[in-house]
Amino acid sequence: MTDFTPPQVKTPDELDAQPAExxxxxxxxVISHAVNELYGAQVFDEPAIAYAxxxxxxxxxxxxxxxxxxxxxxxxxxxxxxxxPNEQMTPSSHRPLSIFEFPLKTWEEFCxxxxxxxxxxxxQVEDLLHCTFQPLRNLARMTMPEERFHAQFGKDFCxxxxxxxxxxxxxxxxxxxxxxxxxxxxxRTGSKNNALYRHWGIKxxxxxxxxxxxxxxxxxxxxxxxxxxxxxxxxxA
Amino acid sequence: xxxxxxxxDAVAALARRAASPSWFAAVGKALTEAERADAASYLGALxxxxxxxxxxxxWPQAKALADAPDWDPAWWDEEERLRIGLLDAAAARxxxxxxxxxxxxxxxxxxxxxxxxxxxATIRAGIADLALARAAAGAVTQACYLAxxxxxxxAGAEHPFHAKFRLFESGRWPxxxxxxxxxxx
Numbered sequence: 001m002t003d004f005t006p007p008q009v010k011t012p013d014e015l016d017a018q019p020a021e022x023x024x025x026x027x028x029x030v031i032s033h034a035v036n037e038l039y040g041a042q043v044f045d046e047p048a049i050a051y052a053x054x055x056x057x058x059x060x061x062x063x064x065x066x067x068x069x070x071x072x073x074x075x076x077x078x079x080x081x082x083x084x085p086n087e088q089m090t091p092s093s094h095r096p097l098s099i100f101e102f103p104l105k106t107w108e109e110f111c112x113x114x115x116x117x118x119x120x121x122x123x124q125v126e127d128l129l130h131c132t133f134q135p136l137r138n139l140a141r142m143t144m145p146e147e148r149f150h151a152q153f154g155k156d157f158c159x160x161x162x163x164x165x166x167x168x169x170x171x172x173x174x175x176x177x178x179x180x181x182x183x184x185x186x187x188r189t190g191s192k193n194n195a196l197y198r199h200w201g202i203k204x205x206x207x208x209x210x211x212x213x214x215x216x217x218x219x220x221x222x223x224x225x226x227x228x229x230x231x232x233x234x235x236x237a
Numbered sequence: 238x239x240x241x242x243x244x245x246d247a248v249a250a251l252a253r254r255a256a257s258p259s260w261f262a263a264v265g266k267a268l269t270e271a272e273r274a275d276a277a278s279y280l281g282a283l284x285x286x287x288x289x290x291x292x293x294x295x296w297p298q299a300k301a302l303a304d305a306p307d308w309d310p311a312w313w314d315e316e317e318r319l320r321i322g323l324l325d326a327a328a329a330r331x332x333x334x335x336x337x338x339x340x341x342x343x344x345x346x347x348x349x350x351x352x353x354x355x356x357x358a359t360i361r362a363g364i365a366d367l368a369l370a371r372a373a374a375g376a377v378t379q380a381c382y383l384a385x386x387x388x389x390x391x392a393g394a395e396h397p398f399h400a401k402f403r404l405f406e407s408g409r410w411p412x413x414x415x416x417x418x419x420x421x422x
Binding site for chain 1: 300303304305306308313317341344345348349352367368371372373374375376378379412413
């Protein structure tokens with residue numbers, strides 16, 4: 001181990017003075033969040049309004065969609081401040097994560113996505129809470145309460161749905177369908193990219209550590225709380 | 238067809254209107270004649286002129302009504318049918334991407350403000366319910382979006398989406414038709 005201490009970058013304006021590798025990594029992670037927040041709002045949250053069973057659930061989903069869109073806007077604004085072209089921060093410029101390629105078909109699927117995909121998002125945002133690029137750290141702190149609410153939304157509605165046999169069956173089917181795609185969110189085991197992020201203090205944890213944490217938290221929710229089962233997932237390469 | 242440059246203006250005007258109301262300021266109070274008239278105008282334009290209008294006493298009752306399994310989806314479906322028609326008309330006039338961007342900008346500010354005011358209103362009523370405050374904000378968000386869309390499509394003031402927005406502007410929360418009656422909180 002060297003004595004290297006990564007810089008603490010306090011403002012967007014200070015980024016240009018940092019090493020090129022640090023700048024590139026920060027821009028990459030901002031783009032990833034800006035794109036995926038918008039993908040999520042467009043592919044899952046907005047369509048879910050139609051599937052929600054009551055006006056209350058529809059309006060609640062509407063606000064959740066707006067919060068996800070708001071996260072996209074905040075990451076995009078930070079991106080603009082650090083010189084990322086707008087067109088790089090929209091889904092049209094990026095291949096979607098695999099989970100975004102399956103259009104939402106039911107309310108149960110949406111609740112499971114909030115339960116499990118937003119949990120994955122929480123872990124990613126938690127990892128930024130000590131980020132050396134402080135504008136990103138501040139953004140993580142700002143969005144975290146809403147991310148936690150979204151996951152709680154998924155937990156509450158899944159709990160409610162599981163009170164009936166039909167609901168339990170549909171929630172289990174949605175878990176079986178979507179969950180296998182989620183561990184890949186955390187990237188490859190032994191990733192060189194992740195090592196660079198940690199070297200610069202932008203991220204704190206290895207991909208495999210985060211994935212293991214995610215699998216344990218997902219197990220607690222699905223197996224311990226909902227009394228359902230988690231499907232086996234392929235080991236990450 | 239070249240997109241008309243007025244979409245942003247029409248939607249921005251609605252966004253400015255949406256920046257000032259005290260959302261939920263009148264919930265639980267007795268309905269005024271003007272509010273009943275706006276509610277009747279909204280219901281009539283949607284095709285539900287015969288439906289009676291009821292006030293709603295408090296937040297717990299509002300939540301129960303909005304979440305009632307016996308709610309009547311016909312009014313929601315009719316709003317949705319009108320929304321799709323307006324969206325096609327407005328997109329043809331202004332260009333879809335530009336329109337959607339303008340609508341998102343217009344609704345985002347109103348949604349955040351409404352969320353803060355709903356949270357305060359529920360706390361003042363002695364209710365700690367993060368989800369209820371968000372649902373209330375979501376209802377404002379949807380009403381702003383629909384009114385902004387109607388503005389972008391140059392729909393007149395008598396359009397039901399404008400009437401619905403006026404009800405929210407006056408501090409109310411229209412909860413829809415439940416058990417055959419229109420519930421106005």
